[in-house]
Amino acid sequence: MSLPASVPVIETEDLILRGYREADFEAFARFAASDRARFVGGPQARYDSWRSFMAGIGHWSLRGYGMWMLEHRETGEAAGRVGVIYNDGWHEPELGWHIYDGFEGRGYAYQACRAARRHAAEHLGMNAIMSYIAPDNARSLRLAQRLGCWHERDVEVLGSPCQLWRHPAEEIGA
């Protein structure tokens, strides 16, 4: 069986959104171990990253959607992850983004989020999706604004304070 064959592939100008492959794990673990993972449950030891990596795959099989690996078209490298996550205990499904070192500042998160958001609206029945953002994650707050999101309310996610940002609805079929 193969996950890449099951997960829909979406292409953007610079990226291919596709299912995880085992070869992506090194980039995944490097990001998870870095300080930049502090807003998404890290930093995480390599040992725990393996569990998270497999969990990200399991999400697809259990929910029928999940996060895509972002493959950088030009180099074939794993550039990050973007997609819809709905963990147990969350308010609703979330559009999340992680951009790996070396791929920041190039508009890739914006590009991938627009594609994922449109896919969620058109194919997953999830329009006007939300994103959780830590109040001190300045970069993600800027991206949310650029994506046209607004700060809907403050919430607690599994005991941690968090902002819930709402995305604008996509025009389906446009």
Place this chain on the structure above:
Amino acid sequence: MTHPIPFHETPPTGATADLAARMQALIPVLETERLVLRAPRIEDFDAFAAMVDGPRGSFFGHPKTLADAWEIFMQLTGTWPLRGHGAWTVTDRASGTVLGMVLIGAEPGDMEPELGWAVTPEAEGRGIAFEAACAVRDHALGPLGLSRLVSYVDADNIRSVALAERLGATRDPAAEAALPDADRCAVYRHAVPGGR
């Protein structure tokens, strides 16, 4: 670990249900006299979280919080596409009730593919774990063609030690000595047919 919203995980609907069903269909169904072992589904999570809370969670990473249990539940399912094996939900053939989970795992820190099991309190003492573990072991060493299979067992877990022995597995002192100190436990090795 208590569940704040009991039995709230519900099956996916619409297009997401189709993709989940397609992926779950890739996981083989194993049948025994009393049981059907099938792909994990989201609606099994509440039973899983309740089951692995406490000593029954010994093969499932001892989750301490519901968030840990959630991640492990997803991990057990996500092992399939990477390794061609993973966890099955064990259900009662007649009623469909969830009775436990059995896995051929590739957990962090495992040196070899592992056969592990857990059953709900209601399923204990009825030979359910034995029946399910036999089916999974035979699948692992038969159709799946694994050349080795062990069970990492906490030596104080009397029930699991008894089950490993009932399955015919034997302690492997060399494999135990090779484990890092932090992961010290009894290693029970399952005999491979034909001695591969």
